Amino acid sequence: MKGLVYGGSGIRSWADVADARIQDPRDAIIRVDAVTICGTDLHILGGDVPEVEAGRVLGHEAVGTVVETGGAVAGLRAGDRVLASCISACGICRYCREGAYGQCRGGGGWILGHTIDGVQSEYARIPFADLST
Numbered sequence: 412m413k414g415l416v417y418g419g420s421g422i423r424s425w426a427d428v429a430d431a432r433i434q435d436p437r438d439a440i441i442r443v444d445a446v447t448i449c450g451t452d453l454h455i456l457g458g459d460v461p462e463v464e465a466g467r468v469l470g471h472e473a474v475g476t477v478v479e480t481g482g483a484v485a486g487l488r489a490g491d492r493v494l495a496s497c498i499s500a501c502g503i504c505r506y507c508r509e510g511a512y513g514q515c516r517g518g519g520g521w522i523l524g525h526t527i528d529g530v531q532s533e534y535a536r537i538p539f540a541d542l543s544t
């Protein structure tokens with residue numbers, strides 16, 4: 412599939428990347444229908460977010476259609492139209508239970524297009540899909 416790939420400060424390309432696939436039972440795969448570019452993406456492209464490594468698919472705000480769900484996803488099924496949140500939530504850790512999803516310590520928080528591949532691509536893996544769409 413194609414994705415918008417960060418290549419280091421000031422460098423980006425629309426490139427062939429590995430297909431998005433289920434990696435955890437709580438994941439869903441969406442076909443990306445629309446995305447935004449926000450100021451955070453511009454900061455990444457400017458080299459201001461050093462934890463984003465070259466090769467990362469950018470993007471953390473999308474509307475898409477579910478094409479596949481992991482075995483532990485209960486509330487979504489193929490064909491559902493979803494908004495993928497820029498913040499993923501495990502729903503289990505102390506911070507999620509207090510509603511502070513951005514501070515998630517269970518593997519969520521702001522990870523899309525940051526520490527995992529994001530949504531500026533044909534398809535995207537959405538972690539903790541029940542709580543992150």
Ligand SMILES: [Zn+2]
Binds near residue numbers: 450452472
């Ligand atoms: Zn943003």
Ligand SMILES: [Zn+2]
Binds near residue numbers: 503504505506
């Ligand atoms: Zn959490």
